[in-house]
Amino acid sequence: xxxxxxxxxxxxxxxxxxxxxxxAADEGMVVLDVxxxxxxxxxxxxxxxxxxxxxxxxxxxxxxxxxxKLMCMTRMNEFPAGEHITISPVxxxxxxxxxxTDVSFNYEKAKTIPAFKPKPKDPDGKRRMYQEDIDRVxxxxxxxxxxxxxxxxxxxxxxxxxxxxxxGPRFFVRLAALEMHPLDTNDRIDLIRAKHGLGFCNxxxxxxxxxxxxxxxxxxxxxxxxxxxxxxxxxPLAWALRRIRRTRPxxxxxxxxxxxxxxxx
Amino acid sequence: MADFERHEYDVVVIGAxxxxxxxxxxxxxxxxxxxxxxxxxxxxxxxxxxxxGIAAALGNxxxxxxxxxxxxxxxxxxxxxxxxxxxxxxxxxAADRVLELEEWGALFDRTKDGLILQRxxxxxxxxxxxxxxxxxGLEMIRTLQNTAVAKNIDxxxxxxxxxxxTDGDRVSGAIGYWRxxxxxxxxxxxxxxxxxxxxxKAWRVTSNxxxxxxxxxxxxxxxxxDLIDMEMTQFHPTxxxxxxxVRGLLVTEGVRGDGGTLRNKSGERFMFRYIPEFFRADTxxxxxxxxxxxEDKRNNRRTPDLLPRDEVARAIxxxxxxxxxxxxxxxxxxxxxxxxxxxxxxxxxxxxHQFKELADVDITKQQMEIGPTLHYIMGGIRVDxxxxxxxxxxxYAAGEVAAGMHGANRLGGNSLSxxxxxxxxxxxxxxxxxxxxxxxxxxxxxxxxxxxxxxxxFQKVGDxxxxxxxxxxxxxxxxxxxxxxxxxxxEEALVRLERLRVRAARARVTGSRVYNPxxxxxxxLNNLIGVSEAVTRSALVREESRGGHTREDFPKTDAxxxxxxxxxxxxxxxxxxxxxPIAKVPAEMRALLxxxxxxxxxxTGAKTVVAAGDD
Numbered sequence: 001x002x003x004x005x006x007x008x009x010x011x012x013x014x015x016x017x018x019x020x021x022x023x024a025a026d027e028g029m030v031v032l033d034v035x036x037x038x039x040x041x042x043x044x045x046x047x048x049x050x051x052x053x054x055x056x057x058x059x060x061x062x063x064x065x066x067x068x069k070l071m072c073m074t075r076m077n078e079f080p081a082g083e084h085i086t087i088s089p090v091x092x093x094x095x096x097x098x099x100x101t102d103v104s105f106n107y108e109k110a111k112t113i114p115a116f117k118p119k120p121k122d123p124d125g126k127r128r129m130y131q132e133d134i135d136r137v138x139x140x141x142x143x144x145x146x147x148x149x150x151x152x153x154x155x156x157x158x159x160x161x162x163x164x165x166x167x168g169p170r171f172f173v174r175l176a177a178l179e180m181h182p183l184d185t186n187d188r189i190d191l192i193r194a195k196h197g198l199g200f201c202n203x204x205x206x207x208x209x210x211x212x213x214x215x216x217x218x219x220x221x222x223x224x225x226x227x228x229x230x231x232x233x234x235x236p237l238a239w240a241l242r243r244i245r246r247t248r249p250x251x252x253x254x255x256x257x258x259x260x261x262x263x264x265x
Numbered sequence: 266m267a268d269f270e271r272h273e274y275d276v277v278v279i280g281a282x283x284x285x286x287x288x289x290x291x292x293x294x295x296x297x298x299x300x301x302x303x304x305x306x307x308x309x310x311x312x313x314x315x316x317x318g319i320a321a322a323l324g325n326x327x328x329x330x331x332x333x334x335x336x337x338x339x340x341x342x343x344x345x346x347x348x349x350x351x352x353x354x355x356x357x358x359a360a361d362r363v364l365e366l367e368e369w370g371a372l373f374d375r376t377k378d379g380l381i382l383q384r385x386x387x388x389x390x391x392x393x394x395x396x397x398x399x400x401x402g403l404e405m406i407r408t409l410q411n412t413a414v415a416k417n418i419d420x421x422x423x424x425x426x427x428x429x430x431t432d433g434d435r436v437s438g439a440i441g442y443w444r445x446x447x448x449x450x451x452x453x454x455x456x457x458x459x460x461x462x463x464x465x466k467a468w469r470v471t472s473n474x475x476x477x478x479x480x481x482x483x484x485x486x487x488x489x490x491d492l493i494d495m496e497m498t499q500f501h502p503t504x505x506x507x508x509x510x511v512r513g514l515l516v517t518e519g520v521r522g523d524g525g526t527l528r529n530k531s532g533e534r535f536m537f538r539y540i541p542e543f544f545r546a547d548t549x550x551x552x553x554x555x556x557x558x559x560e561d562k563r564n565n566r567r568t569p570d571l572l573p574r575d576e577v578a579r580a581i582x583x584x585x586x587x588x589x590x591x592x593x594x595x596x597x598x599x600x601x602x603x604x605x606x607x608x609x610x611x612x613x614x615x616x617x618h619q620f621k622e623l624a625d626v627d628i629t630k631q632q633m634e635i636g637p638t639l640h641y642i643m644g645g646i647r648v649d650x651x652x653x654x655x656x657x658x659x660x661y662a663a664g665e666v667a668a669g670m671h672g673a674n675r676l677g678g679n680s681l682s683x684x685x686x687x688x689x690x691x692x693x694x695x696x697x698x699x700x701x702x703x704x705x706x707x708x709x710x711x712x713x714x715x716x717x718x719x720x721x722x723f724q725k726v727g728d729x730x731x732x733x734x735x736x737x738x739x740x741x742x743x744x745x746x747x748x749x750x751x752x753x754x755x756e757e758a759l760v761r762l763e764r765l766r767v768r769a770a771r772a773r774v775t776g777s778r779v780y781n782p783x784x785x786x787x788x789x790l791n792n793l794i795g796v797s798e799a800v801t802r803s804a805l806v807r808e809e810s811r812g813g814h815t816r817e818d819f820p821k822t823d824a825x826x827x828x829x830x831x832x833x834x835x836x837x838x839x840x841x842x843x844x845x846p847i848a849k850v851p852a853e854m855r856a857l858l859x860x861x862x863x864x865x866x867x868x869t870g871a872k873t874v875v876a877a878g879d880d
Binding site: 012026027028029030033039040041044045046047048049050051052053054055056057058059073075096097098100102103107110111114115116118126127128129130131134137138141142143144145178181184 | 305306307308309310311313314364367368369370372374375378379380397398400402403404407411412414415417420422445474475476507508509510511514515615618619622623624730731732733736773774775776777779780781782783784786
């Protein structure tokens with residue numbers, strides 16, 4: 001079979017450049033296969049993260065011709081013959097070496113999210129939840145933490161200074177999953193507004209477009225959270241009740257009514 | 266004295282898959298100062314790839330199910346070579362561990378009554394696997410990861426530990442390096458929990474990721490611990506076979522659990538021809554009964570498509586050898602003609618996605634092409650069943666790296682539950698040990714010697730490409746230590762392993778120490794080759810066929826061998842093998858198993874077919 005040629009960004013914190021590599025092609029090859037072949041045959045120290053090679057772990061995020069993608073799920077036959085193919089590290093996070101970036105921003109943000117706190121069990125000691133009540137949250141749990149949504153989000157992609165006060169789409173998905181969890185009792189609404197910077201997001205939906213798990217980040221996570229923040233903070237009656245009772249306002253999923261767990265059968 | 270980063274902990278957990286995270290959560294909860302050290306980013310460990318579910322006798326779908334039946338299924342699936350006490354603890358505690366995940370925020374698929382839904386899997390009498398579509402491992406690892414983070418447990422990510430430190434006969438810590446910087450790091454620890462998984466990357470066709478290089482097994486062996494059952498390797502029957510890029514990638518057993526069936530190239534459901542005597546009474550012998558079983562388990566026996574994995578993998582191997590396989594050396598797995606498209610997409614979303622994106626196959630309309638793939642090793646570090654203590658004081662092991670629980674063959678779904686049950690027990694025991702143990706003494710000379718070993722590839726001018734050595738190892742193990750084994754080939758494998766070991770010592774490393782995969786692989790080769798030798802030597806010793814170990818020259822299951830483990834130790838730099846009696850099952854537990862013993866002849870068919878197809 002013919003050869004394939006790609007330009008891989010090689011470098012480290014002091015800078016770098018695209019280097020051309022040519023290797024043999026195989027049927028069904030993905031970009032990550034090409035990178036592995038380059039490692040094995042031409043550049044043994046080429047740095048790349050990967051694990052499952054099946055789109056399940058979210059390790060091999062990169063920018064292919066400038067588009068944030070998983071290398072393991074990008075087939076070489078997507079590119080017309082002769083197309084100039086570049087592979088570069090994700091832009092939002094600082095480069096460590098070659099295709100590997102320092103993604104510790106995400107792990108630091110994760111530490112600031114108050115944990116799941118379930119309400120008491122049913123009187124018979126069981127937990128009952130209905131499938132239709134958890135479908136939406138299960139959608140959020142599909143997140144593989146590839147951080148491509150973080151990479152593409154212009155709030156932090158082009159503005160490093162925003163990172164301090166903005167957690168990014170991945171964590172809005174995480175916060176929405178907790179807030180919409182039928183059993184959770186923790187209240188994170190103040191934090192979502194003040195600490196995680198939900199207000200920075202102007203719903204351009206770039207994050208939704210790059211999500212390899214097809215999570216509707218903007219429509220199903222971010223917009224409902226924004227509605228919730230608004231009703232909690234800018235509705236004076238809700239605000240007063242909140243102050244007094246510290247209760248959770250009901251959170252409506254955008255398209256379907258969310259029934260709460262019924263009393264035990 | 267070597268100058269590098271040092272830390273001191275009560276308990277150091279190596280590995281951050283299900284077992285490691287669960288162990289760390291437990292040790293931390295009991296007040297031990299605990300660290301998690303893992304090779305990849307947190308949340309990327311192999312557990313994330315587990316698809317089908319967690320086996321636990323919750324009894325939500327079939328109230329007849331209970332721990333006794335789960336115990337029986339596990340022991341019979343393991344061809345009675347299991348450590349009975351581990352199988353008992355596992356069956357008794359798995360349900361609590363699953364419910365605990367729910368307390369930590371996991372959201373399993375639900376029954377109509379709002380309880381955790383359970384699905385069918387191979388070797389399990391009842392629908393038993395708690396699951397989330399076909400991404401159960403992701404739910405489990407994220408739940409454990411979030412819990413560990415919320416508890417503020419220290420995590421050292423992308424940090425590879427290579428050697429255990431010892432103080433006399435006890436373990437006193439570990440040494441390795443940060444992958445991003447290449448700088449060395451040492452931990453002094455009262456107790457170390459190994460939760461490093463298996464060694465799949467020694468084979469060419471595997472479902473395992475780069476991390477599976479046998480690190481924990483090699484480290485334990487070096488520190489003087491016993492290994493058992495190393496010949497017991499699991500070839501999962503259904504890995505992808507085409508295109509070459511995805512060969513070996515896992516296709517969940519849930520496809521068959523949800524109604525999929527295996528067919529050869531003429532469309533025949535060939536599994537009916539491969540029902541072994543040991544499972545005949547539990548297995549349907551007509552297509553009608555097999556299909557009815559999915560809906561009515563009281564009046565029908567299980568489909569042979571869901572025989573334990575070793576049986577199905579050997580059957581596929583034989584079909585292909587007999588010329589009844591597909592173009593690319595596999596067989597067909599069909600769910601398209603058996604279940605509605607909507608059902609398939611809902612139950613098996615990641616399989617649908619995986620075949621569509623990577624193989625241009627729509628599994629709601631077309632058959633999948635599949636074949637065996639090295640998936641798991643039942644053997645590993647010998648542990649005490651209750652505490653997961655290895656035979657070296659201060660050392661604990663849980664999950665795939667430990668042995669005994671699964672005997673000669675692991676049932677699907679029993680891995681995730683194993684991680685939780687024995688991860689928790691290992692964390693608990695390690696924390697308790699750390700309370701009574703004296704502070705660890707670090708032997709500076711040992712530290713220096715290990716530091717030099719790790720840095721050596723940079724200091725010499727090698728002439729061997731580590732990637733090429735690894736690739737040859739994978740081809741060799743696939744060809745000579747595959748599904749079907751025989752003496753002359755195993756002996757040839759030992760000769761070749763020795764040659765690879767000599768070449769690995771001359772591995773060439775270029776570039777800096779910053780995130781250098783060539784260097785990492787050069788060091789991984791020692792573990793891969795060392796553990797491959799333990800597998801090969803154990804396979805030579807066991808002169809019978811049982812579970813994940815099939816000998817063409819000893820095709821029968823031998824009752825005498827059913828009473829013994831093959832034990833591997835390292836003494837004076839060499840592997841020493843012995844056989845030792847397995848713990849006898851007490852009468853009241855034996856009564857749960859049924860009286861019959863695994864007998865008969867394994868369908869050896871031929872050599873490892875998937876490799877023979879195109880390599």
